[in-house]
Amino acid sequence: DAKTTQPTSMDCAEGRAANLPCNHSTISGNEYVYWYRQIHSQGPQYIIHGLKNNETNEMASLIITEDRKSSTLILPHATLRDTAVYYCIVRVQGAQKLVFGQGTRLTINP
Amino acid sequence: DAGVIQSPRHEVTEMGQEVTLRCKPISGHNSLFWYRQTMMRGLELLIYFNNNVPIDDSGMPEDRFSAKMPNASFSTLKIQPSEPRDSAVYFCASSLRGIGTEAFFGQGTRLTVV
Numbered sequence: 001d002a003k004t005t006q007p008t009s010m011d012c013a014e015g016r017a018a019n020l021p022c023n024h025s026t027i028s029g030n031e032y033v034y035w036y037r038q039i040h041s042q043g044p045q046y047i048i049h050g051l052k053n054n055e056t057n058e059m060a061s062l063i064i065t066e067d068r069k070s071s072t073l074i075l076p077h078a079t080l081r082d083t084a085v086y087y088c089i090v091r092v093q094g095a096q097k098l099v100f101g102q103g104t105r106l107t108i109n110p
Numbered sequence: 111d112a113g114v115i116q117s118p119r120h121e122v123t124e125m126g127q128e129v130t131l132r133c134k135p136i137s138g139h140n141s142l143f144w145y146r147q148t149m150m151r152g153l154e155l156l157i158y159f160n161n162n163v164p165i166d167d168s169g170m171p172e173d174r175f176s177a178k179m180p181n182a183s184f185s186t187l188k189i190q191p192s193e194p195r196d197s198a199v200y201f202c203a204s205s206l207r208g209i210g211t212e213a214f215f216g217q218g219t220r221l222t223v224v
Contacts, residue, residue: 045215
């Protein structure tokens with residue numbers, strides 16, 4: 001699976017959009033981008049995934065660049081409950097292994 | 111569905127003792143994963159099963175660790191003998207194989223070996 005690079009930490013004001021970047025410059029054509037988050041003391045939670053088109057669900061939006069070498073997770077209206085570690089993962093569709101990196105620690109400030 | 115259920119939530123044991131962690135996956139899911147999380151190493155995949163069969167155990171740290179899945183609704187992770195460096199939070203996760211790849215995680219078992 002391709003390696004990802006994320007900032008160690010980020011801050012965002014409550015009510016604003018939180019934009020979390022991820023670099024995956026060695027991604028292959030059949031590898032998807034997944035995002036999970038882990039709120040303190042809980043198990044990781046799936047957020048969204050995509051291949052090359054932008055994706056949106058009730059939790060977030062995923063923007064993938066045309067060359068697929070980077071992506072951005074967008075939380076449109078961040079709340080205090082969105083404070084968590086966010087993991088960007090790339091993996092082949094159908095592959096079972098989810099390999100987590102260090103993630104980005106996002107802090108939402110009141 | 112109650113989600114992935116792990117027990118116990120907390121376990122404190124003495125070095126050298128056997129420890130058994132338990133997991134009940136979401137009904138109907140056919141893939142099960144065991145992870146370990148520490149501050150130093152983050153989230154590490156230990157082993158995963160498809161249809162109750164171990165597929166990849168390359169993440170199991172050493173022979174002291176073993177995992178079983180006797181049926182589709184139950185799995186155990188055993189450490190024998192336990193050592194202080196095994197102290198960590200152990201997560202179990204399950205998913206449907208081949209139909210999307212969203213994995214659902216349990217709340218974890220916090221293991222402390224003294």
